[in-house]
Amino acid sequence: MSCKEILSSNGYKIQVSEEDFPHLNQFGWNAHVVDGTVRGISRGFRQGSKTIFVQLSHEILTHRGIEFDGTIDHKDRNVLNNQFENLRPASRNQQSWNHGLRKDNKTGFVGVKSPNAWGSYVVTIEHFGINLYIGSFKDPIEAAKAYDKVALRLRGDFAFLNFSGV
Numbered sequence: 001m002s003c004k005e006i007l008s009s010n011g012y013k014i015q016v017s018e019e020d021f022p023h024l025n026q027f028g029w030n031a032h033v034v035d036g037t038v039r040g041i042s043r044g045f046r047q048g049s050k051t052i053f054v055q056l057s058h059e060i061l062t063h064r065g066i067e068f069d070g071t072i073d074h075k076d077r078n079v080l081n082n083q084f085e086n087l088r089p090a091s092r093n094q095q096s097w098n099h100g101l102r103k104d105n106k107t108g109f110v111g112v113k114s115p116n117a118w119g120s121y122v123v124t125i126e127h128f129g130i131n132l133y134i135g136s137f138k139d140p141i142e143a144a145k146a147y148d149k150v151a152l153r154l155r156g157d158f159a160f161l162n163f164s165g166v
Contacts, residue, residue, distance in 0.1 A: 002017075002018040003015050003016070003017065003018065003083055004016055004017070004018050004021040004025075006021070006024060006025055006029060008029045008030055008031040008041065009028050009029065009030045010030060010031055010033070012031040012038060012041075012080060013080065014029060014031070014041060014056065014080050014082055015080060015081045015082060015083055016056075016060070016082050016083060017060075017083045017084040017085070019084070020060050020063065020064075020082075020084060023059075023063055024056070024059065024060070027043045027059075028043055029041050029042070029043050029056055030042060030043065030044075031080070038079050038080055039079065040055060040079055041055065041056040041057075041079060041080070041082070042054055042055045042056060043056070043059075055072070056082050057072040057074070057079075057082055057087050058070075058072060060082060060084060060087060061087060061089065064084070066089065067089075068089035069089070069091070071089070071090050071091060071092055071094075071095050072087055072088065072089060072090065072095075073087070073088050073089075073090035073094060073095045073098055073158065074086055074087060074098075075087075075088060075098070077098060077099070077100055077160075090158065093128065094155070094158040095158075097151075097155045097158040097159060097160065098158050098159075098160050099160055100160060107121065107140055107143075107144075108140075109140060109143065109144035109147065109162045110144075110147060110151075110160055110161075110162055111123050111124060111125050111134070111143075111144070111147035111151065111162075112140055112143045112144050112147060112162075116136075119138065120136040120137060120138060121136065121137050121138070121139070121140050121143040122135075122136050122143075123135055123136070123137065123143045123144075123146050123147050125147060125150055125151055125154065127154050132150075134146050134147060134150050144162035144163065145162070145163065147162060148161045148162050148163055
């Protein structure tokens with residue numbers, strides 16, 4: 001499917017599906033930036049004395065007649081990529097599972113902590129508020145692969161993996 005671009009009011013290029021472009025391009029969209037990172041895209045409109053804000057991803061699914069409970073996940077974690085194929089309804093938990101590496105990560109792998117005093121890499125995963133211990137490994141790559149197997153089993157398509165095709 002082909003992609004079109006819409007320019008936000010503050011200069012960001014937003015990718016949308018060609019099919020959605022005519023509908024979306026009639027509105028003014030604003031990219032919300034926090035610490036130099038785009039966190040969301042929305043438009044506002046007046047309804048009586050109130051201003052209502054609509055997220056771009058919500059506008060797309062609603063316009064296509066897709067029902068969802070309010071949270072939408074960008075599969076590639078890029079909020080500027082609003083092509084229909086990149087969007088999916090998600091629970092808040094599912095959306096939180098599809099995250100990249102934290103800025104303070106020291107190993108380069110999700111779920112793998114820096115070596116402890118014994119030189120082992122400890123692997124954990126949070127699942128519905130409970131921190132699950134996966135194991136300790138001497139090799140960081142083996143640790144990351146162990147995380148991926150558990151993440152895929154617990155989180156399915158929403159799992160952010162260290163390696164694809166695990």
